[in-house]
Amino acid sequence: MLSRSAERLYWLARYMERTENTAKLVSVHMNLLMDLPKGVEMGWQQLISISGSEQKFYAANKLENERNVTRFLLTDPSYSGSLFSSLSAARENIRTTRELLPDEAWEQVNEMYLFAKNNLDAISNRSSRIAFLNEILRGCQRFTGLLSGYMSHHHPYRFIRLGRNLERADMTSRILDLASLLLSESRSDELRLYETILWMNILTALNALLMYRQHVRSRIKGDDVLNFLLLDKTLPRSISCCLVEISDCLNQLPNHDGLPEKLVELERYVQAIDTHQTTQLQLRGILDDLQNKLGELHQQIAENWFLRMASEQGQGG
Amino acid sequence: MKSIWENYKTDIAYDELMHSEFQPRPVSHGLCQYLNSLKKNDIDKRKMAAELAIMEMGITFTVYSDEGNIDRAWPFDIIPRIIDAREWRIIEKGLKQRLTALNCFISDVYGEQNFIKEGKIPSETINSSKNFRKECVGMKPRHSVWANICGTDLVRDKNGIMYVLEDNLRVPSGVSYMLENRVITKRVFPELLQGINILPIDDYPTQLQDMLSSIAPHHNGKPQIVVLTPGIYNSAYFEHAYLAQQMGAQLVEGSDLVVKQDDCVYMRTVEGLEKVDVIYRRIDDDFLDPEVFRKDSALGVRGLMRAWKAGNVALANAPGAGVADDKVVYAYVPEMIRYYLNEEPILPNVPTYLCSNKDDMAYVLEHLAELVVKPANESGGYGMLVGPHASAKQVEAFRKVIQADPRNYIAQPTLSISTAPTLCKGKLEPRHIDLRPFILQGEKTFVTAGGLTRVALKKGSLVVNSSQGGGSKDTWIINMEGR
Numbered sequence: 175m176l177s178r179s180a181e182r183l184y185w186l187a188r189y190m191e192r193t194e195n196t197a198k199l200v201s202v203h204m205n206l207l208m209d210l211p212k213g214v215e216m217g218w219q220q221l222i223s224i225s226g227s228e229q230k231f232y233a234a235n236k237l238e239n240e241r242n243v244t245r246f247l248l249t250d251p252s253y254s255g256s257l258f259s260s261l262s263a264a265r266e267n268i269r270t271t272r273e274l275l276p277d278e279a280w281e282q283v284n285e286m287y288l289f290a291k292n293n294l295d296a297i298s299n300r301s302s303r304i305a306f307l308n309e310i311l312r313g314c315q316r317f318t319g320l321l322s323g324y325m326s327h328h329h330p331y332r333f334i335r336l337g338r339n340l341e342r343a344d345m346t347s348r349i350l351d352l353a354s355l356l357l358s359e360s361r362s363d364e365l366r367l368y369e370t371i372l373w374m375n376i377l378t379a380l381n382a383l384l385m386y387r388q389h390v391r392s393r394i395k396g397d398d399v400l401n402f403l404l405l406d407k408t409l410p411r412s413i414s415c416c417l418v419e420i421s422d423c424l425n426q427l428p429n430h431d432g433l434p435e436k437l438v439e440l441e442r443y444v445q446a447i448d449t450h451q452t453t454q455l456q457l458r459g460i461l462d463d464l465q466n467k468l469g470e471l472h473q474q475i476a477e478n479w480f481l482r483m484a485s486e487q488g489q490g491g
Numbered sequence: 492m493k494s495i496w497e498n499y500k501t502d503i504a505y506d507e508l509m510h511s512e513f514q515p516r517p518v519s520h521g522l523c524q525y526l527n528s529l530k531k532n533d534i535d536k537r538k539m540a541a542e543l544a545i546m547e548m549g550i551t552f553t554v555y556s557d558e559g560n561i562d563r564a565w566p567f568d569i570i571p572r573i574i575d576a577r578e579w580r581i582i583e584k585g586l587k588q589r590l591t592a593l594n595c596f597i598s599d600v601y602g603e604q605n606f607i608k609e610g611k612i613p614s615e616t617i618n619s620s621k622n623f624r625k626e627c628v629g630m631k632p633r634h635s636v637w638a639n640i641c642g643t644d645l646v647r648d649k650n651g652i653m654y655v656l657e658d659n660l661r662v663p664s665g666v667s668y669m670l671e672n673r674v675i676t677k678r679v680f681p682e683l684l685q686g687i688n689i690l691p692i693d694d695y696p697t698q699l700q701d702m703l704s705s706i707a708p709h710h711n712g713k714p715q716i717v718v719l720t721p722g723i724y725n726s727a728y729f730e731h732a733y734l735a736q737q738m739g740a741q742l743v744e745g746s747d748l749v750v751k752q753d754d755c756v757y758m759r760t761v762e763g764l765e766k767v768d769v770i771y772r773r774i775d776d777d778f779l780d781p782e783v784f785r786k787d788s789a790l791g792v793r794g795l796m797r798a799w800k801a802g803n804v805a806l807a808n809a810p811g812a813g814v815a816d817d818k819v820v821y822a823y824v825p826e827m828i829r830y831y832l833n834e835e836p837i838l839p840n841v842p843t844y845l846c847s848n849k850d851d852m853a854y855v856l857e858h859l860a861e862l863v864v865k866p867a868n869e870s871g872g873y874g875m876l877v878g879p880h881a882s883a884k885q886v887e888a889f890r891k892v893i894q895a896d897p898r899n900y901i902a903q904p905t906l907s908i909s910t911a912p913t914l915c916k917g918k919l920e921p922r923h924i925d926l927r928p929f930i931l932q933g934e935k936t937f938v939t940a941g942g943l944t945r946v947a948l949k950k951g952s953l954v955v956n957s958s959q960g961g962g963s964k965d966t967w968i969i970n971m972e973g974r
Contacts, residue, residue: 176747180761269549270723273735273742284549329761428762479761 179274180333181480182267187337189264190283194314195345196257200247201307202379204300206372207240214365216372218243220355224348225255244303249294257310258294261287276324279317286313332423333479339423340472343416347464349379350403354461357396357454373399380411400449400457413464417441420471431478440467495531495919496912505649505909506921507572518573518969521687525680526570534569535917541569541679550671551729565668566962568913569679572924572944576690576970582645582653582928583938585837588828590641590930593658593815595831597637600814601627611830612823616847619898620820621868622661622813624776626783626796633706633805634934637812640699640771641930642666642942645838647909654841654906656925658824660808660816662773665963666929667730669943670695670737672965690940690968695929696737698937699771703738705934706805707768714768716740717758719748721774721790731773740771750794754801769805770795776810818867818901819845842904846897855893855902859886862902864893877953879905908953911964913946923947925955926966941966 203221210216219238222231227246230253235242250256254263265287272280289309296302318338325331353376365372373394377383380403389406390398406412421437424430447460499512508519515523526534542564550565574582599606600617607614617623642663644656673692677684700716707714720731722744735742747758748767757764772779778788780795798804814820822843825836844851844862855862860883864876876889893900910921928942944964945955955961 175760175762176741176743177759177761178744178747179741270732272732273718273740275736277736280549281547285547288546333761 175274175329175333177480179271179330181476182271183274183330183333184337184475184480186264186267186271186283187334188341189260189267190314190317191338191341191345192255192260193257193264193286194311195342196247196255196260197307197310197314198381199345199349199379200244200257201304201311202375204240204244204303205378206375209371209375210368211364214368215362216365220352221247224352226348227253227255241298244297248297248303258290261290261310274330276320278320278324282313282317282320286310286317289313329427332427335419336423336427336475339416339419340468340475342411343413343420344465344468346380346403346411346413346416347461347468349376350400351458351461352376353396353400354454354457357457369396370394376403380409382409382411385409397449404444404447404449413444414441417444427479429478433474433478436471436474440471443467495526495534495914495917497918499912499919500921501910503910503921504907504923505647505651507574507647507909507911507924509912518575518971522571522573522683525683531917534914537679538569538914541567541675544675544678548671548674549729550668565671566948566957567672567675568922568946568948568962568964569676570912570914570919571676571965571967572911572926573967573969574941576968576972579690579941579968581837585655586643586928586930586938587936588832588834588837589643589655589658589824590638590932590936592824592827592831593641593660594636594638594932596820596827597809597812597815598631598635599831601630601637601811606827606830609830611826612820616817616819616898617814620814620817622776622811622817624811624814626800627809627811630800630809630811632809633708634932636706636932637809638815639702639706639807639809639932641932642927643930645926645928645942646841646906649907649909653838655824655838656841657818657821658816659927661775661813662727662808663927663929664727664730664773665927665943665945666695666939667733668963669929669939669941669966671733672943672963676965687967688970690970692940695939696734698931699734700738700740702931702933702935702937703769703771703805703807706807708802708805709768715758715766716769716771717743717748717767719743719745719770719772719774719792721745721778725773727773734771745774745788745790745792748792748795750792750798754794754798754803756792756795756798756804767804769807771807776813779806779810816868818843818865819847819898822901841906844902846893846900846902851902852893852897855900856890859890859902861905863905864889864900864902867899867901877905880951880953905953911944911946913948913964915948915950920950922950923953923955924964941968 199221218240221243222228222238231246235246246253246256248257251259253259265283268275268280268283293306296306321334373396374383377386377399382403386399386402390402392398402409404413407414407418409415417437417440421434424433424437452460496512499509501509501511509515545564545567551563596606606612607617638660640663642659642665645653646656647653670693703716704714716738718731718735718740720728720742732742741758743758749757749759751757756767758767774790777785778790780791780793781788782793783796796810799806799810822845825840828834828836844855846852846855860878862878866874876885878886908923908925911924912919913922924944924946926942926944929939931937944966946962946964947953947955948962949960
């Protein structure tokens with residue numbers, strides 16, 4: 175397969191995953207805020223801070239209220255991380271790789287894009303926002319499902335899995351960032367009262383609540399949840415599981431050079447994290463570090479497979 | 492309730508489906524019966540269903556405009572155009588005959604030039620043709636076929652005769668819309684297609700792949716075929732991607748390909764460089780290879796002509812094939828058929844006046860307001876004059892244009908091209924149509940069953956090009972035998 179196509183499929187998968195994660199995150203957060211009493215230190219600003227977009231947000235908005243935050247994260251076309259921007263970018267990438275994918279894949283993404291574009295106003299009130307987000311989530315699931323069922327699991331599919339899992343690991347680490355805020359020593363007594371609900375919502379945001387109950391079989395506790403989401407090798411959205419998937423793809427792709435060894439290192443690094451012993455401050459440091467390492471991994475993937483064109487240009491003709 | 496046929500006029504031109512407002516032609520009996528059985532809002536619903544399907548399938552074309560390039564949904568009319576299979580078989584024969592003669596001619600032009608030597612065409616006409624490529628002289632593509640993919644435009648005059656309007660031998664487009672139109676019709680009128688014996692068209696991608704395989708330079712079983720596109724901003728990008736996908740071929744851009752020291756073409760893949768055997772190129776000659784043609788081309792591949800001339804890669808269509816896609820050369824096609832095949836043309840040409848010819852020019856200038864004048868080497872309906880529809884001022888302006896460059900203009904009588912019922916605001920109205928069948932020639936020759944019917948959606952307009960407000964219809968070749 176062409177290097178250019180590999181890159182576009184990889185990004186297609188990242189943008190689709192980002193679309194899904196953003197929808198899920200906003201939807202869970204909305205649900206959480208409905209459970210919490212007024213006045214606790216948990217609000218819409220946390221969503222801005224974990225997406226690392228404070229600067230961009232405050233340049234255009236004064237208040238971090240529900241209306242502004244949801245509009246910014248979901249429909250703002252000028253914010254490249256918004257749901258609508260991600261979906262548009264996914265559509266651009268699939269438009270230029272249609273020949274590699276089943277017809278239904280393009281139609282699915284195109285339909286979702288048209289749906290989102292025609293319903294951007296729906297997010298202004300809660301009930302139609304919920305319906306909007308559900309439709310997007312269902313669309314993302316259909317997309318993932320039909321690729322898995324209709325497409326040979328060869329190189330193009332591996333680049334899709336690669337992009338999806340890298341993006342997923344990144345998002346999980348950001349959601350854990352949100353969790354780490356909850357461990358802050360200075361948290362109010364009132365927030366401490368609602369801790370179980372908070373942790374449940376963290377699990378829900380990663381579709382992990384049922385699996386947590388089945389596998390951990392203890393009451394929902396902060397360090398157990400963290401442990402589960404970082405280290406469990408079978409939970410699809412845990413960091414470790416994403417790394418297993420990435421490693422599987424890397425090993426089956428041609429010319430993977432030193433990448434599998436790099437990944438082994440990264441997996442070891444994650445497994446060594448001891449959530450029972452870390453303070454909140456240490457955890458934040460670890461998560462920052464992890465996000466940087468994922469960024470480096472992306473760089474290496476790009477250099478290995480996507481940027482070959484530049485390095486060969488001199489040899490042509 | 493009023494009938495959708497109310498005030499339908501069949502006197503402006505030959506109507507493909509109707510004898511008169513009340514009487515359908517034999518081929519369209521089934522369709523008309525079916526349409527009459529639908530309620531009016533039922534027809535509107537089907538039209539909306541078709542529009543929705545087009546949006547969701549993302550069938551678009553790009554229009555170049557001053558405000559940038561815009562992706563537009565493909566304008567589609569749900570009422571099909573129908574041709575009797577008995578008539579079609581004759582047309583099909585005529586199309587094969589025509590392309591065979593054209594390929595003989597192109598081979599001759601880049602070889603012995605007997606046609607010219609025997610005075611059948613002035614050498615001046617060839618030498619001054621923009622699409623004659625001296626770089627191609629002496630080349631011998633496989634099966635002696637230069638134009639592997641041809642889109643021939645047919646129109647029917649008021650006497651009912653089908654004429655060839657032009658042969659598109661460079662990078663003809665539209666075939667994906669022909670295929671998608673049928674997909675939409677199946678979605679919108681599933682019950683209608685059950686009772687009628689319509690020839691299928693969906694084997695085109697397979698036929699295209701077979702043809703491309705048959706021109707591969709080495710018989711090594713499975714040649715690597717790629718579709719070379721100028722990229723996402725080209726008006727036919729949708730079609731390039733569609734055909735690549737349907738053939739299971741790679742869709743490549745110029746920057747994905749490289750020609751190495753061994754004069755072979757390679758594509759840059761995740762596994763390193765992979766050799767390419769056949770390129771279905773959707774880029775004009777001019778932009779194909781900056782080493783030989785336009786130096787500023789960023790779309791092509793440096794060294795591609797070298798690789799082609801060395802016989803290491805096949806290009807479809809071959810560079811230089813466009814020499815026969817010149818509206819002046821068009822006038823000589825009937826003579827080519829007689830000369831190379833020793834046959835009489837099955838499909839007639841539209842009478843054509845060559846402005847480079849003194850007598851013709853005098854006639855043209857005198858009758859400008861009645862004629863259609865076309866530049867010899869443009870496509871897409873750009874730069875032409877439709878005399879009867881132009882203002883006096885436009886006609887005068889065109890007169891100067893022709894006089895300044897007579898070689899590059901031809902004129903034809905304004906045909907009253909045929910009409911077909913088209914859904915306009917919930918009613919059927921006659922609109923002018925043409926037909927572009929696609930012909931493939933490699934080891935064998937293949938003609939699509941029907942083609943792309945283009946329709947001028949504006950009332951009275953004769954211009955069917957999508958870039959000029961045209962739409963399209965599904966085209967049915969109906970087998971009436973055995974009924």
